[in-house]
Amino acid sequence: MDLNANIPSGPLAEKWDNHRFSSKLVNPANRRKFTVIIVGTGLAGASASATLAEQGYNVSTFCLQDSPRRAHSIAAQGGINAAKNYQNDGDSVFRLFYDTIKGGDFRSREANVYRLAQVSNNIIDQCVAQGVPFAREYGGTLANRSFGGAQVSRTFYARGQTGQQLLLGAYGALSRQIHSGKVKMYTRREMMDLVVVDGKARGIITRNMKNGELEKHHADAVILATGGYGNAYFLSTNAMSSNVTAAWRAYKHGAGFANPCFVQIHPTCIPVHGTYQSKLTLMSESLRNDGRVWVPVKAKDERKPADIPENERDYYLEKKYPSFGNLVPRDVASRNAKEQCDAGKGVGTTGLAVYLDFADAIKRDGGNTILKKYGNLFQMYEKITDTDPQKEPMMIYPAVHYTMGGLWVDYNLMTTIPGLFALGESNFSDHGANRLGASALMQGLADGYFIIGNTLANYFGSTELGTVCSDREEFGEAKHNVGDRIHKLLKNSYEGFKDHITVDDIHKKLGLLLWDNCGMARNKEDLSKALEELPKIRDEFWDRVYIPGKGNDLNQSLERAGRVADFLEFGEIMIRDALTREESCGCHLREESQTKEHEAKRDDQNYSHVAVWEYQGDDKEPLFHKEELTFENVTPSQRSYK
Amino acid sequence: MKIMATIDLTLNIWRQKDNDSLGEFEIYQLNNISTDSSFLEMLDVLNEKLTREGKIPVAFDHDCREGICGMCGAVIDGVAHGPEKATTLCQLHMRNFSTGDTLVIEPFRSRAFPVKRDLMIDRSAFDRIIQSGGYVSTNTGGAIDGNSILIPSDKAELAMDAAACIGCGACVASCPNGAAMLFTGAKISQLCLLPQGAPERHSRALAMIDAMDKEGFGNCSNAKECEAVCPKSISIRNIARLNREYAKAAFLSETKK
Structure with missing residues (x-):
C-alpha cells in the first residue's frame, strides 16, 4: 500500500499556494464532461456538492435522510474556529495551526493542519456572504x-445552533445548484458498495430506502462525506443513522x-439514565x-449539591490545571x-456524573446574560432531565462524540484508491489523536468549499479516464x-420470531464491549479479551438475528441491521489499532503508559506515526502500515495545560 | 434523588402501507414505560416488542434525537409534536403523560405531504420551495471580509429567530388550510432582514410563493395554529413579513411572474 502523502515542497506557509499553482486544471468548458458522485450532505458533502456544481461539474449527491438539510452536522452547537484575530488577542494562522496540532497531541500532518488554518478565514467570509x-x-x-x-477568542457562533446555521447555508447553496440542474439530488438512498473499475473508483451501488430497490450509479470520481463511526459504541452523541458502512465498503x-x-x-x-436509552445528548463545551x-x-x-458547603467541594480542573482551568481540552x-x-466521588443516581455549576457566573453576570449565551442549552437540559440548571448545577459525564480516525487520505484528500476522495469526519486527516472544539465545522467546510475543488481538478487533469457505464460487469x-x-x-425472517434476538440486542452488546475495553482508558489485557469476544458477538448476530419485513420494501429494521453488521466487522480493526498503539495520546490513556501523577505519557520514539490498516480478506488479519509523521515547524512537546 | 417512575399506556397508532393504500388505527398496550424516556424511545420499546412478537414495527422518521434535524414528528392527540410547547417529538418526554392514558398517534397530514408509511411522510415539497430561491446566490470564493458587512445585533437576532426553523412540517400539519407560510416566511424573513439578501429580495419572494402554491399548500387565514405548535417558536410575524415582501415585490418588481 502506497502511503505517499504528496505533501508539496516549500516552506509551510507556501505549500498550499505552491500546490495550487502546480496542480493541473480543467478548462471550464470541459468540466461539464465530468460527473462526480458525492455521498453525504453534511457540511463537507453539501459544500462540496455546491462548489463543484458551481465550477461546472455534473454532480450526483446522495443522502439517507428525507432531505439534504438533516445530516448530523446540523447538531453541532458551539461554533466554528477561524484565525481572524478580530479580538486583537494575539491570534494568527500559525497560532490556530499550532493549537490544532498540539490539541491533536502531535499525531496529525503539519501541512494539512496548516492549510486548514489558512482557509479558516475564507470560510467565515463565505458563510457571512450566504x-x-x-x-x-x-x-x-x-x-x-x-x-x-x-487562550484566544476565535470561535464564531450562531447561538447554540452554529452547525445548523452553517449547514443550512451549505444546503441553500446546494439547493441553488439542484434548481439549476447541475446537481442531481438522491434522497433516502444508502450507499451499499463502491464500484472500482481498472483500479479506479467509478461508481456506487445504492439502496433506495423507499422501496428497497438496488441502483447502479457511475461517475468519474467518488467523494465520500459520510461522517464518523461513533455509533459503533451504540450510545453516542451521533444521530441514529450515522454509520461506517460507506467507509467500510471502501476499506474492503x-x-x-x-x-x-x-x-x-x-x-x-x-449522563446515561436507563437501558431503553437510544442516544446521548451533548451539552456544548462552550x-x-x-x-x-x-x-x-x-x-x-x-447530600444535595446546594447542601455541600464551598470548602467541601473539589473544583478539580481549576486546582490541577490553573492556567486553563475548566477550559482544558476535551x-x-x-x-x-x-x-x-x-x-x-461521582454524583447522581448512578455515580457516573460530575457537576457543572453556573451559580458563580449567574452571581457575577446576572441570570439574563447567562441565559442569552446558553438559553437553548439550558432549555434542552431541563427538557431531558427535568431540572433547571439555573437553580441546580448540571450533571455531566463523558460520551463518545467524534471519531478522528477515518479513511486515510493524502494531501489531496484522496484515499489509497485513485478517484475515491474522503472529506470531513470520514477522513482522518486534521485532528490527530484529539479534535479541539469548534474545529469539526471548520474542517468539513474547508474540505468541501476550498480544498476538493482544487485537488479534484488536479486528479481529472492528470489521469486517463476511459468512459465507464453502469452496464459493465463490475x-x-x-x-x-x-x-x-x-x-x-x-434468512431468519421467514420463520417468525422464535429463538431469535433483535438488532438492538446485538448492537448494545457490541457497544458495551467497546466502551468497557476500547474507551477512554485501555490496556493490553482487556483489549486482547475484547478481540476474542468480538467474533462471538458477530457469529451470534449472523446466526440469530431476526429482522422483520422484506428486502424489496421500505424496511427500517433491515437498514439498522446492515449498519450493525458493518460495525461488528469494523470494531475489530478499532481494537487491533488500540492494541498496537502502546502509548497514551490524545483522547485515550493507555494504562501501561502513564506518568507517576497518572497523566498520559506519549511515546514519540515509537508511535509518531499514522497507523493504517489494509484489508486482506474476511478471514485474514488486516495488514498494518505506518505513515511516519515529521515535524519541521513545531516541536512536539508533552502537552501541559497546567 | 429522583426515583424512576413508569407508566402504562394504550396507543392508537395510524398504520398505512403507502400513499395508495387505506390506513387504519391499530391499538397497542404498552406497559412499564420510564417517564424519563423520550417519546421516540417509547416507540423504540414498542417496536422491539412488535419485533419479538414477529410483527412489523411502526415506521417513523427520526435521526438526531436532539430536536434539531427536523426529521421526526407526529400528531399526538390532535397536536403536532404533542402537548409540550416548543418541543420536537424526540425531546418530548414521557413524564408529560400519566399511567392509563390513551394516546392517538398519527402522521402529519397534508395534501402536500403524502404518507410514505405509518407515521413517515414525504416532505420534499419543502426542499423544492427552498430550491426556488431560499438562498443568497453567491458562489464559493471571493467573499469580502466578514466584518465589512456590519449588521446591528438586534437585526442579526431577528434573522436568527427566523433562521432557527428546522423544516419539520408541524406548521403545515396543524394549519386548517395546510399552509406552508410559516416555513416559507421564516426563510424569506431571515434573508430580507440581512443586507446579504437584499439584491434578490423581490425575485425571491415571488419565486418562493409561486413554488409554495404549486406544491398544493394553502394560504394563511390567521388561525395561528402553526405558531402554537412550532418546536422552535417561530413567530407568525414572519408571515406578516412574507406578505409585505410579496406585496412589495408584486408592485415594485421588474421581474415578470
Missing part, C-alpha cells in the same frame, strides 16, 4: 467566544483505514466558559471526570453481492 446569521456585537461586527484548548475495496482507535469522548454530555466543574471532596457524598476534561467517578457483480448480503441478513 446570510448565515452569526452572533454580532452591538456595533454590528462579528462576535467571538473562547473554546477549550485555546482497498482503501486504507487510518487510526480507527482515535475516538473522542466528549466531556459534557447528559458551557465550560462559565460553568465550574466540581465533585464533593468526600466520596459517596449523597480529553483531559473527560479523563479527569472518569477519574473522579472511579474514585467514588457494477452488475457489486449489485449482485449487495443483494446476496441482504438475503443473508433476512
